[in-house]
Amino acid sequence: KAGVTQTPRYLIKTRGQQVTLSCSPISGHRSVSWYQQTPGQGLQFLFEYFSETQRNKGNFPGRFSGRQFSNSRSEMNVSTLELGDSALYLCASSLEGTTSYSLHNEQFFGPGTRLTVL
Amino acid sequence: TQLLEQSPQFLSIQEGENLTVYCNSSSVFSSLQWYRQEPGEGPVLLVTVVTGGEVKKLKRLTFQFGDARKDSSLHITAAQPGDTGLYLCAGAPNTGTASKLTFGTGTRLQVTL
Numbered sequence: 001k002a003g004v005t006q007t008p009r010y011l012i013k014t015r016g017q018q019v020t021l022s023c024s025p026i027s028g029h030r031s032v033s034w035y036q037q038t039p040g041q042g043l044q045f046l047f048e049y050f051s052e053t054q055r056n057k058g059n060f061p062g063r064f065s066g067r068q069f070s071n072s073r074s075e076m077n078v079s080t081l082e083l084g085d086s087a088l089y090l091c092a093s094s095l096e097g098t099t100s101y102s103l104h105n106e107q108f109f110g111p112g113t114r115l116t117v118l
Numbered sequence: 119t120q121l122l123e124q125s126p127q128f129l130s131i132q133e134g135e136n137l138t139v140y141c142n143s144s145s146v147f148s149s150l151q152w153y154r155q156e157p158g159e160g161p162v163l164l165v166t167v168v169t170g171g172e173v174k175k176l177k178r179l180t181f182q183f184g185d186a187r188k189d190s191s192l193h194i195t196a197a198q199p200g201d202t203g204l205y206l207c208a209g210a211p212n213t214g215t216a217s218k219l220t221f222g223t224g225t226r227l228q229v230t231l
Contacts, residue, residue, distance in 0.1 A: 035221075042221060042224055043161075043206060044221075045218060045220075045221075056218045058218075090160050090161075092160070104148070104151065104166050104210050105210055105218075106166055107161070108163070109153075109162070111158065111159050112159075
């Protein structure tokens with residue numbers, strides 16, 4: 001079974017631009033979460049989608065948004081980019097909604113998209 | 119807000135040495151997970167501990183969940199260069215759907231020959 005895939009892997013943008021990142025979860029997984037990872041703040045939760053609905057949201061400004069499609073694929077968008085948005089953006093899917101779900105919300109991560117804002 | 123502090127932040131050791139990484143919080147978690155992240159990759163789940171006092175072994179790695187379910191430790195015996203990476207603990211505040219994980223601050227381990 002293929003793992004979580006994220007595109008693109010690397011992205012360079014300038015301040016004020018917007019960006020869209022894409023994530024395809026493991027086949028059969030319906031929950032997709034997004035995280036931001038930086039050296040200073042570590043791994044921080046952005047939001048989680050399940051069956052096309054946002055269920056959880058972290059403490060990020062409204063410039064960060066996302067959506068999930070009927071095939072469970074997800075996108076996140078960051079508008080009006082700031083220098084501080086430079087980070088590794090990780091997508092993860094979980095077994096929730098499958099017969100293997102363990103109730104502990106273990107995450108299966110993709111390789112991430114490295115965003116650099118200049 | 120639940121916080122998970124990991125110590126040490128950085129650890130550089132030689133092959134064959136033993137080490138312990140700690141993950142501490144003032145909050146109670148229903149379960150705790152450990153992940154390892156290698157450069158250029160996303161974190162990979164190593165283990166989930168659920169019961170207070172639980173000990174799980176994964177080859178040379180031993181994971182323990184504190185009795186009060188507020189802390190955890192990861193012990194590596196005879197470290198190898200392949201153990202190099204960022205180790206992250208993650209706590210689940212409650213079981214069930216939509217449980218939002220809190221990730222620890224991370225421990226970066228480097229094992230040299």
